[in-house]
Amino acid sequence: MSKSAGCCKRFLHYAFDYETPKTLVIPSLGVGFVFRFTQFLVVMYVVGYVCVVQKAYQDTDTVISTVTTKVKGFAFTNTSDTEPRFWDVADYIIPPQSDHSFFVLTNMVVTPKQVQSHCPELPSPSTTCVDDCNCVEGRSDPRGNGIQTGLCENYSTTARTCEVLSWCPLEIDTKLPEHALLVAAENFTVLIKNSITYPKFNFHRRNILPHVNSSYLKRCEFSRLTDPHCPIFRLKHIVSEAGEDFQDMAVKGGVLGILIDWSCDLDWWAGECLPKYSFRRLDNKHPVNNVAPGYNFRFAKYYKTADGEETRTLIKAYGIRFDVIVFGTAGRFSIVPTIVNLGAALSFLSLVPVVADWFLVTCSRKRDLYKSAFKQQLLCFQVWCNATFCCSCFQSSCDS
Numbered sequence: 001m002s003k004s005a006g007c008c009k010r011f012l013h014y015a016f017d018y019e020t021p022k023t024l025v026i027p028s029l030g031v032g033f034v035f036r037f038t039q040f041l042v043v044m045y046v047v048g049y050v051c052v053v054q055k056a057y058q059d060t061d062t063v064i065s066t067v068t069t070k071v072k073g074f075a076f077t078n079t080s081d082t083e084p085r086f087w088d089v090a091d092y093i094i095p096p097q098s099d100h101s102f103f104v105l106t107n108m109v110v111t112p113k114q115v116q117s118h119c120p121e122l123p124s125p126s127t128t129c130v131d132d133c134n135c136v137e138g139r140s141d142p143r144g145n146g147i148q149t150g151l152c153e154n155y156s157t158t159a160r161t162c163e164v165l166s167w168c169p170l171e172i173d174t175k176l177p178e179h180a181l182l183v184a185a186e187n188f189t190v191l192i193k194n195s196i197t198y199p200k201f202n203f204h205r206r207n208i209l210p211h212v213n214s215s216y217l218k219r220c221e222f223s224r225l226t227d228p229h230c231p232i233f234r235l236k237h238i239v240s241e242a243g244e245d246f247q248d249m250a251v252k253g254g255v256l257g258i259l260i261d262w263s264c265d266l267d268w269w270a271g272e273c274l275p276k277y278s279f280r281r282l283d284n285k286h287p288v289n290n291v292a293p294g295y296n297f298r299f300a301k302y303y304k305t306a307d308g309e310e311t312r313t314l315i316k317a318y319g320i321r322f323d324v325i326v327f328g329t330a331g332r333f334s335i336v337p338t339i340v341n342l343g344a345a346l347s348f349l350s351l352v353p354v355v356a357d358w359f360l361v362t363c364s365r366k367r368d369l370y371k372s373a374f375k376q377q378l379l380c381f382q383v384w385c386n387a388t389f390c391c392s393c394f395q396s397s398c399d400s
Contacts, residue, residue, distance in 0.1 A: 026360070035356040042352060046345040055265070056341035058331030061200035063262050065326035069102045073188030077181055092182060094299065094317060100324045104188065104235065106250035107180045107318035111171040114300075114312050119168035120155040121145060127161045135162035145170045173316050180250035180318075186236035189221070190322070193231065194275065196262050198330045203266060207231050207275045222277070229274060233258070238322070242279040252294030253318040255283040262328030273330070282323060295321055 026032075050056045071093050078084040090096070092105035121127040121144055129135050129152040137150030146166025155161040194207040208217075208231055220230035222237070239246040242256055249256075257280050264273035283295060296319075300312040 028360075030363070031356055031360050034359045035352060038352045038355045039349065042346075042348045045348070046342070050341060050345045054341075055331050056345070057333055057338040058265075058267070059200070059334035059337055060329050060331045061198045063196050063198060063326060063328040063330070065194060065196045065260075065262075067100045067324045067326060068193045069322075069324065070191045070193075071102060071104065071188055072191075073185065075182050075184035087182060092185065092319075094319075100326075101321055102190065103317075103319055103321045104185055105317050105319040106182050106185050106253065107177055109171065109173045109176055109316040111169065111314040111316075114167040114169065114314055115309060116166070117168040118149060118163050118165055119170060120153040121148075121161045121164045122170055122172070123155055123159045123161055129160055129162050167312065167314065171314055171316065176252070176318070178251070180247060183247065183250070185250065185319075186234075186239075186246040188235050189232055190235065191217070191232050192258065192260075192324060194260055194324070194326060196326065196328070198264075198266075201266055201330060201332055203264075203273075203330065205262070205273055207260065209274070224277075228277070235320075235322075238279050239320070242281050244281055249281075249320060251318070252296070253320055254281060254285070254293075254295050255321045255323060256280070257282045258322055258324045260324065260326045260328075262326065262330075264328065264330040266330050266332040294318060 071089055073089070075087040075092070076085070077087065094103050094105060124144075126141060127144060132150060132152050135148050135150050135152050137148060139148045140146070144164065146164030149163045149165060151163040152160055153163045192207065195204070196206075197204045207229075209229055212231075217232065220227055220232055222228070222230045222233045224241075236246050238258065239249060239256060244254075244256070259278045259280065261276040261278070262273070263276075266273065283293075285293070296316055298314060298316050300314050302310060302312045305311060
């Protein structure tokens with residue numbers, strides 16, 4: 001027989017011969033206990049973690065959501081810095097409509113009766129000057145308030161600054177009220193309307209539950225203990241549940257999250273799929289590195305005087321922005337993930353004999369005998385892999 005024919009025959013035997021594993025019964029309580037205990041751990045992992053905790057038998061889908069909000073409340077302010085004023089929703093909710101969030105004005109710095117004119121810039125290292133040579137006409141600093149005219153003017157009796165073309169008088173935002181101007185905002189309420197869908201399962205739900213009617217909405221208020229499914233929230237309670245004090249947070253503002261969890265198990269009665277609310281502060285509140293704290297922005301209200309001159313009132317608004325964050329995952333039984341995940345989990349059972357063999361050659365009293373047997377099996381494997389079919393040698397080593 002030629003060498004090529006012999007190689008071909010060996011390849012055919014390698015590809016199509018059927019082998020059965022040898023079984024060795026070891027009468028050892030210790031090894032048997034390790035084997036069964038490892039099997040028990042694998043089964044508990046499959047049943048307890050894979051099936052019960054992870055619910056690997058389910059197909060899942062992520063939530064698609066839409067949110068609308070409506071704030072209600074009134075306030076009256078009468079301080080030495082501002083004129084007496086009544087505030088309603090149109091005054092303190094800015095802007096009136098926003099996606100998944102709303103802003104409540106709590107404090108502000110007001111600069112009234114601004115007109116476009118020339119005025120000295122606010123003192124700073126980049127704006128102070130001695131004469132006109134220190135000012136560059138047409139220069140604009142993003143941190144400043146206007147465009148320099150090239151003139152050096154008296155800002156006060158002790159300081160001179162470059163003149164700018166801007167809205168004058170300039171805003172001085174360092175005089176922030178120590179106490180929130182709209183302290184009554186803590187008693188405002190917000191109605192959150194949230195609709196969700198799981199498109200894979202054609203499942204739809206609202207946070208306004210089917211049994212809720214208009215009379216109930218007029219009198220209910222969210223309470224984690226007495227009314228956890230009411231969609232109307234008092235702002236003070238939202239901030240309190242986030243671990244913050246409303247009056248402290250209202251001075252410089254902040255960002256607070258209203259989290260709605262729609263995680264549902266659709267294998268059970270669909271009526272049990274209900275929203276779960278939680279609250280937390282989202283912006284940075286580091287006790288040491290607290291640079292640029294809070295949340296603020298500017299807006300203006302424009303007017304025309306009797307002689308046609310345009311004026312404005314500039315407002316630097318401080319307040320709390322509430323972000324409504326909706327998340328969740330729904331699951332429902334499906335045969336495909338059940339087979340895939342169960343098969344993957346049960347494949348760990350093939351590792352149980354490896355653990356028992358390791359214990360056998362490491363911890364048992366006859367480990368030297370078992371080690372020698374394993375070495376002879378390894379020798380047989382090496383002989384077979386090298387395709388050196390010396391029948392007498394191979395037979396003697398393997399049979400022993």
